[in-house]
Amino acid sequence: MSRDYSSRYTLLGTLFTMLAALIFGQHVSLLLDHQRGEILEEVRTSHLGSIWTIHPPRGLIFDRKGQLLAGNEMVYEVGIDYRSIDESSNQAHTIALTSNVYFGLDYYKVKVTIENPPNPHQVYLPLAKGIEKEKVDQLQNLLAIKESDSRLERAEKARLAAQLDGLVLQPYMKRVYPEPLLASNVLGFVGYTQQGLPEGYFGVEAKYNEMLSGTPIRIWVPNDPRMVREFPPIPEGASLILTIDRELQAAVERILEENIQKTGSETGVIVVLDPKSGEVWAMASYPRLDISRYWEYETLSRSGHFVFNRAISAMYEPGSVFKVLTMAAALDKGVVTEETTFLDKGAIEVGGLVIYNWDRAGHGKQTMQGCMQLSLNVCLAWVATQLGAPDFYAYLQAFGIGHTTGIDLDGERAGILKLPHEEYWSPSEIGTNSFGQGVSVTPIQMASAISALANEGKIMRPHVVRAIVKEGEQFMISPSVSSIPISAKTARSLTEMLARSLEAEASVALVEGYRVAGKTGTGEIAIPNVGYTSNETNASFAGWGPVDDPRFVVYIWLEKPSTSIWGSEVAAPIFPQVVKQIALLMNIPPDRYRKAAQ
Amino acid sequence: MKPLYRFAQAYKITPWRKQVSSGMLILVGLLGTILAASLYLDVTARTLALGRAILIMENEIREVEMLNAHLRTQLGILTSSAVMEKRALEMGFRRIDPGEATYLIVPGYVPLDQSLSSSTPRKTQSLSYTLPSIYRQSLLEWLKIQLDEWMRLERDSSP
Numbered sequence: 038m039s040r041d042y043s044s045r046y047t048l049l050g051t052l053f054t055m056l057a058a059l060i061f062g063q064h065v066s067l068l069l070d071h072q073r074g075e076i077l078e079e080v081r082t083s084h085l086g087s088i089w090t091i092h093p094p095r096g097l098i099f100d101r102k103g104q105l106l107a108g109n110e111m112v113y114e115v116g117i118d119y120r121s122i123d124e125s126s127n128q129a130h131t132i133a134l135t136s137n138v139y140f141g142l143d144y145y146k147v148k149v150t151i152e153n154p155p156n157p158h159q160v161y162l163p164l165a166k167g168i169e170k171e172k173v174d175q176l177q178n179l180l181a182i183k184e185s186d187s188r189l190e191r192a193e194k195a196r197l198a199a200q201l202d203g204l205v206l207q208p209y210m211k212r213v214y215p216e217p218l219l220a221s222n223v224l225g226f227v228g229y230t231q232q233g234l235p236e237g238y239f240g241v242e243a244k245y246n247e248m249l250s251g252t253p254i255r256i257w258v259p260n261d262p263r264m265v266r267e268f269p270p271i272p273e274g275a276s277l278i279l280t281i282d283r284e285l286q287a288a289v290e291r292i293l294e295e296n297i298q299k300t301g302s303e304t305g306v307i308v309v310l311d312p313k314s315g316e317v318w319a320m321a322s323y324p325r326l327d328i329s330r331y332w333e334y335e336t337l338s339r340s341g342h343f344v345f346n347r348a349i350s351a352m353y354e355p356g357s358v359f360k361v362l363t364m365a366a367a368l369d370k371g372v373v374t375e376e377t378t379f380l381d382k383g384a385i386e387v388g389g390l391v392i393y394n395w396d397r398a399g400h401g402k403q404t405m406q407g408c409m410q411l412s413l414n415v416c417l418a419w420v421a422t423q424l425g426a427p428d429f430y431a432y433l434q435a436f437g438i439g440h441t442t443g444i445d446l447d448g449e450r451a452g453i454l455k456l457p458h459e460e461y462w463s464p465s466e467i468g469t470n471s472f473g474q475g476v477s478v479t480p481i482q483m484a485s486a487i488s489a490l491a492n493e494g495k496i497m498r499p500h501v502v503r504a505i506v507k508e509g510e511q512f513m514i515s516p517s518v519s520s521i522p523i524s525a526k527t528a529r530s531l532t533e534m535l536a537r538s539l540e541a542e543a544s545v546a547l548v549e550g551y552r553v554a555g556k557t558g559t560g561e562i563a564i565p566n567v568g569y570t571s572n573e574t575n576a577s578f579a580g581w582g583p584v585d586d587p588r589f590v591v592y593i594w595l596e597k598p599s600t601s602i603w604g605s606e607v608a609a610p611i612f613p614q615v616v617k618q619i620a621l622l623m624n625i626p627p628d629r630y631r632k633a634a635q
Numbered sequence: 636m637k638p639l640y641r642f643a644q645a646y647k648i649t650p651w652r653k654q655v656s657s658g659m660l661i662l663v664g665l666l667g668t669i670l671a672a673s674l675y676l677d678v679t680a681r682t683l684a685l686g687r688a689i690l691i692m693e694n695e696i697r698e699v700e701m702l703n704a705h706l707r708t709q710l711g712i713l714t715s716s717a718v719m720e721k722r723a724l725e726m727g728f729r730r731i732d733p734g735e736a737t738y739l740i741v742p743g744y745v746p747l748d749q750s751l752s753s754s755t756p757r758k759t760q761s762l763s764y765t766l767p768s769i770y771r772q773s774l775l776e777w778l779k780i781q782l783d784e785w786m787r788l789e790r791d792s793s794p
């Protein structure tokens with residue numbers, strides 16, 4: 038027997054040895070060729086399972102009273118799973134027809150896509166995104182077998198469901214805004230990157246994008262069901278509670294739009310903030326974007342006039358409202374007092390430039406209050422020269438002019454403040470800057486700077502996020518002092534001076550029941566190659582109150598009003614309209630009730 | 636003893652008895668293997684079904700979470716400023732003129748701070764450990780644990 042079979046044993050032995058040598062050789066070659074080894078490892082891993090990246094739902098945005106401003110909506114992606122398509126059956130027709138009837142997709146386009154996959158190995162192809170849940174529900178209701186269905190109906194539904202086997206309805210979350218125009222300039226919007234991932238643009242959506250979107254989790258999902266484990270909890274993105282009051286924001290936006298129409302202005306801004314905390318209660322910017330149609334931003338911005346949030350991104354020369362800062366600096370430094378008088382001759386030369394009053398007239402001997410009340414350029418230019426360039430600009434910088442306020446909104450601009458040591462600064466600048474010409478600011482910068490007068494000389498960092506909610510815990514944002522440009526005494530003294538000014542001229546900015554302080558502004562607009570023109574102005578008004586315990590600062594800016602160029606005629610009348618809404622919605626009783634309660 | 640020995644000897648050397656004996660041994664072995672295999676298959680099948688169920692439930696959880704978020708947003712839309720104002724106007728209310736507001740002094744009254752949102756997301760509770768370990772073990776793992784447990788009990792009970 039051994040002689041008969043020995044050759045066979047030898048052959049088998051040789052074969053096994055060769056096989057072992059081959060395996061060993063392959064092993065050695067894979068050890069030496071890392072790249073090939075990695076590719077094969079990837080192939081092996083892909084057969085074992087796959088990695089799922091799960092994006093947590095984007096955090097929500099609420100107003101200060103818990104009203105939803107930005108939420109998430111369940112929508113569907115409709116796609117084709119080519120593995121479930123049977124070419125011999127009528128599936129392509131059924132799917133195309135269903136997609137047309139229920140989702141409004143083009144019948145022929147869908148049918149052609151099903152019948153002609155982009156490549157032979159195509160497994161899945163998305164047809165449409167953002168299909169509303171209601172439409173999908175209608176289809177699912179049609180296919181759902183009910184107890185009342187007859188046998189024939191059940192069979193028909195089962196047949197239809199089988200025909201629709203290759204139609205994939207994949208749910209996902211889409212950002213949605215209950216009121217897409219309300220505070221759109223503050224919220225920003227969520228668009229999609231080239232990789233199809235949601236990303237915030239502008240406003241808080243961009244500033245807090247990382248926090249809102251949360252941390253995506255990568256989970257290994259094995260193909261072997263025995264190895265499947267429960268997914269770890271996926272925490273939602275953090276939610277934000279804003280300082281914005283929804284009702285006040287709506288009211289302020291309505292007031293701004295009404296007055297834009299009434300005054301024939303091109304654009305406008307109203308900012309309302311709490312000087313004691315820096316909380317922005319309302320921030321209206323016109324024109325504004327419907328953020329449910331955010332893709333229109335590109336078209337609008339190409340027109341050249343559209344700025345997403347003018348309150349933080351539009352720069353302009355503020356005009357006379359800036360005199361408040363000049364006077365505050367001079368009073369604080371002690372170069373003038375309330376009683377200091379100035380003989381106004383109607384013109385003054387500063388650095389070789391002759392400066393005139395707005396009416397080109399001289400107003401004789403004036404106190405500082407008179408200078409502010411009559412808004413005398415000549416007087417304020419003199420005050421600035423008394424202060425001197427180093428101190429004047431140091432104060433302006435302390436007020437935050439020339440740099441961003443640090444508000445937690447994306448896209449804030451710094452404005453332009455030329456300083457004495459800089460190339461383009463000329464000695465005449467101190468004169469023009471004193472009444473708000475030759476200097477560029479943003480509305481939030483002005484509102485923030487003015488808030489020093491309403492908060493004992495302190496500027497609180499303006500902010501729009503009041504609290505962050507992360508995994509069920511609420512973290513309050515503490516107010517922080519941005520700078521202290523002037524003393525409390527100066528702040529109170531100037532506030533009193535400006536309150537008396539409004540009362541003395543019986544300004545349209547006065548509010549019944551509340552003692553307020555404020556200043557109008559009319560800044561000429563510089564036109565390239567022409568220079569400053571009085572035909573086109575920036576009309577503004579900055580006001581705050583109640584004078585004895587300021588609770589709000591309101592800053593109003595109208596660009597190029599056509600009914601009147603003067604801030605006192607177009608911007609000042611808006612102030613009481615806004616204050617009445619603030620008083621009502623933010624629970625600020627009239628002075629006499631408040632004082633009686635104290 | 637001799638007749639018994641003879642009987643045993645005769646039984647042993649009888650060919651058909653030997654065949655039956657070997658056949659029975661093989662059958663017993665086969666039965667044991669089948670029993671173990673079917674037990675293993677049963678447990679494995681249940682594990683597979685549970686694994687599938689976990690995946691399906693994970694998907695359902697995600698869908699329910701999405702649905703919750705969707706409904707929360709729908710609620711936000713229904714209570715939006717514009718919708719509420721429209722409803723109020725339809726019900727016969729009108730916008731108040733700030734001058735019409737009447738203020739009352741209530742001694743000791745402190746206004747409520749409305750900064751805490753009632754609609755904030757709640758903590759999600761992890762469902763880990765809710766699935767009994769028995770459903771996550773293979774038969775061999777289960778046998779090993781049982782054996783270990785038995786040995787531990789034996790050890791503890793011995794003086």
